Amino acid sequence: MRITVLGGCGAWPAAGQACSGYLVEHEGFTVLLDPGCAVLPALLARLPPDAVDAVLVTHGHPDHCADLSPLLRARVLGPTVTDALPVYAPQGAVDAVLALDSPHLLADAYDLRAIADDSRYEVGPFRLTTRALPHHVPNLGMRLTADGVTLAYTGDTGPSPDIAVLADSANVLLAEATFVEETPVDDRAYLSTARQAGEYAAAAGVGRLVLTHLWPGTEPNAAADAARHAFNGPVDIAGPSLSLTP
Known part of the structure; x- marks a missing residue:
C-alpha cells in the first residue's frame, strides 16, 4: 500500500496547497480519499483523471469533497473515454457538489x-x-x-x-488536528487537536501518526510536538510532498 498526500489544509487551501486529499494505491488500484478544494491540480500533477479507480468521501464539507466536481468534468470532457x-x-454528502452540473452532463460519469x-x-x-465520528455534519471515519x-x-x-477503535493497531493513523493544544469552545465537540490525535494514536497502538487538516497558518512543528506528548512513534504532517509505504 502506498499513501500519497495531495493536500492537508483545513477549511481552505493555503497558497500553493490543497485541502484534504489522499491517494491510496495497491496492486494497480488507485483510491482518491476525500477530493477537497484544490485537490484536482495536485492529482493531475501525478496522474491523469482516468487513473482514479474509486473515490471515498468522509463527509460533505467542501474542503473534503469540492473537487469531485472538476474531477468528474475532467473525466467526461477529456479525450479519454472512462467508465463510471x-x-x-x-447518504447525501455529495449531493450539493453533484448538483453544480447538469444531470445530463454527469449522467454516466459516476x-x-x-x-x-x-x-x-x-x-x-x-x-x-x-465508523461514525462526531462532526458538524455526518462524518464517517474510514479504515482501509x-x-x-x-x-x-x-x-x-x-x-x-x-x-x-477505528485505528486499533493500524499501520498509519491519518488524524484530523485542526488545532494544536486547545479547541475553541464552540467546536470542542466537533474538531480535534494535535495533542488529542497523539493520545488516540497511543491508545490505538498505531505504527505512525500523520496529522492533517491543520488550520492555515498553524506552525507544523508545534502540532507535531503537541502530538508527541502522548505518542512515541513517528509523527508526520500531511504536506504535499509526503508519501508513505507502510
Missing part, C-alpha cells in the same frame, strides 16, 4: 454508492470499514486494509473513544 467512477460517500456507519465494503483490493496493511483516517472529528 465509483463514489462511496455517506456510480454513487451510499455507505453507512459500522459497515464493511470491498473497494478493489481494499477492505473498507466505517489490504494485504495486512491498514490505514485509518478520521475525516473531521471531535473527541470520541471510537477513534481509537
Whole structure:
C-alpha cells in the first residue's frame, strides 16, 4: 500500500496547497480519499483523471469533497473515454457538489454508492470499514486494509473513544488536528487537536501518526510536538510532498 498526500489544509487551501486529499494505491488500484478544494491540480500533477479507480468521501464539507466536481468534468470532457467512477460517500454528502452540473452532463460519469456507519465494503483490493465520528455534519471515519496493511483516517472529528477503535493497531493513523493544544469552545465537540490525535494514536497502538487538516497558518512543528506528548512513534504532517509505504 502506498499513501500519497495531495493536500492537508483545513477549511481552505493555503497558497500553493490543497485541502484534504489522499491517494491510496495497491496492486494497480488507485483510491482518491476525500477530493477537497484544490485537490484536482495536485492529482493531475501525478496522474491523469482516468487513473482514479474509486473515490471515498468522509463527509460533505467542501474542503473534503469540492473537487469531485472538476474531477468528474475532467473525466467526461477529456479525450479519454472512462467508465463510471465509483463514489462511496455517506447518504447525501455529495449531493450539493453533484448538483453544480447538469444531470445530463454527469449522467454516466459516476456510480454513487451510499455507505453507512459500522459497515464493511470491498473497494478493489481494499477492505473498507466505517465508523461514525462526531462532526458538524455526518462524518464517517474510514479504515482501509489490504494485504495486512491498514490505514485509518478520521475525516473531521471531535473527541470520541471510537477513534481509537477505528485505528486499533493500524499501520498509519491519518488524524484530523485542526488545532494544536486547545479547541475553541464552540467546536470542542466537533474538531480535534494535535495533542488529542497523539493520545488516540497511543491508545490505538498505531505504527505512525500523520496529522492533517491543520488550520492555515498553524506552525507544523508545534502540532507535531503537541502530538508527541502522548505518542512515541513517528509523527508526520500531511504536506504535499509526503508519501508513505507502510
